[in-house]
Amino acid sequence: MEGDIKNVIRYWMEGEINSFIKVWLSAYFSLCYCYFSGKLLPKGTTRLAAFLPVVCLFLFLPLQLNSVHLSGTTAFFLAWLANFKILMFAFDNGPLSAPSISLSRFIAIACLPIKLQNSKENEKNISSAKGHNSILNYAIKALLFALILKIYDYDDYIHPRVILVIHCFHIYICLEIILAIAAAMARGLLGAELEPQFNEPYLSTSLQDFWGRRWNLMVTRILRPTVYLPVLNWSSGIVGRKWATMPAVMSTFVVSGLVHELIFYYLGRVKPTWEVTWFFLLHGACLMAEIVVKKEVNGRCRLPRIVGTMLTVGFVMVTGFWLFFPPFLRCEADKRGLAEIAAVGAFVKDLVRALNVTVNNL
Template sequence: MVPGGDLGSLAAVVAAVTACMAYARFAARRLRPGLPRLAALLPVLAVLPLPPLAFRALHPRAISAFFLAWVAEFRLLLLASGQGPLRPSLPLPAFAAVATLPVTLRDPSATAAARRPGLGLAESAAMAALLAAIVSLYRHEERMPRYALLALYSVHVYLALELVLAAAAAAARATMGLDLEPQFDRPYLSASLRDFWGRRWNLSVPALLRQCVFRPVRARLGAPAGVLAAFAVSGLMHEVVFSYLTLRPPTGEAAAFFALHGVCAVAEGWWAARRRWPRPPRALATPLTLAFVGVTGFWLFFPPITRPGADKQTPPSLCDFEQWIDTEIKEDDKRYMEMCKKWEA
């Protein structure tokens, strides 16, 4: 942590990330895709996981870890192979935004009818008010039933992600003129797990996993293996983000959550391929899908971040280190004075 608290840390992180992206853009413009470009980008890939640890508050630490240790790492790996949304020809601010923020450039060939509308001002205000109300209820969490508390956490996660990602996209659109896709498409209307994870929830992440994991694995082992691999990688990356949030070792529960959903998504695809087999109507499929996501989330996804003390962890700061040094010096001085008194006696 730098002097000035998390605001000072934010300025330092922005400066460090901008420098990293300037170097990455410079290297990508001068090297062809392949091993030379990957070798040139390795220093940036090694540095990006470190800046989130500059934050003491858990929300900026977790969000920046998602942006830098997951999104930026995967997009730079795609850039090294000549794929993905990053283009070295982009101006530096746009390059840094596309590299680090979970935003997707809108397809210019898509018609206006096919484009999903972004989050409106009234809808954003309503979500922010609801999120504030949920946060205010946490003061009574000791008196809440466990499942009611977990339900609040579920809505909290959705609202926070929706607002943070919409704000990031709006900032990029306003400052750099980037035409960006919204990050969610009404996940509460999902009629299947494949619909929820692939077409409605945090859409920039499925786009990344589709390019980095699903397609290469599918080309070699088939579509079911590609789906399982994408869910497995998503689980591992969630373990990483949870470790940033709690500053504790991974528990494996998030990985198990996504592995379970990957298996179920493959089973859904197998069932859907049997055209003559019955499928539940949408009015039944949607509540069943949401119930499955919620129940398995209560069982595996939320426990690592809701256990007692998980939200109280903070990384050691320079001030903590200086305080420890000062304490040790005072203790040494005290022992020295006692020794001198003994010799004088």
């Protein structure tokens, strides 16, 4: 393990950070091009044709990185979020189409998982809530993340299924911390309060609650106008408004599954096994069944909140163990990610030690 850490440190120092900087400089200049092109070109196919090279570039850029953390976050920010927002902008839709948007806001909103508040009242409410809860909330999650990293030192003595449960919490806490850092950066750049990206998903009472109102809300806000609503409007004329949600929901989960397959490819660079797509298809089908049951019951019968939470979180975790995590573990993304964290920790320790020596010698 120590040799792996040293190799990761050497690799990061020799090239990965430089590649990361080059990738994001390319993204920055590409978004500048989109910003000024959008002011000159009419919306529709003309603007779309001008943006397609940028979309292709954003699909290519994550391949220039090899570390799990840098390639994964870059793929999520550029290949997924930025590309979907650029495609919406081509038709003058989405957050990038806001009137009089500045270049700095355009770039931040395009490539970061953020959405500015629409009203001063909402902004004040969320800001107040964050002021009281966020610092303690993120402090607790940072401590839990450190505890999880420590637990991995004893994984030889822990049952594999328990390790999978720990992986669930690891991925959730890691995502929340990464997205919180990105939001904080944008907050400092834009000087505005931002909407949260997660809403305590472990308290979900149904799949609708989990996917629609609690888990990775930026993705939900992106997929709704780009996939869900167009399919909903199209299918309303075929099956009627009451049941048009069925194909709209399934289409959204199909797209989400395919994009996740792409993200997993960036992480492991191995041929897709389509297990992740099946995970989202299963959840899409179960969510459709849940919607049908709710329509038929029409509020006459409801599960106790704690029962709904246990069933929902349990279903997400069990299906995750079955379909979502196996390809993630086969490409050893977890081991590589831990090695990268250890490498950063070792680098920081060496840096602190060197600074102490320098101060003592002064």
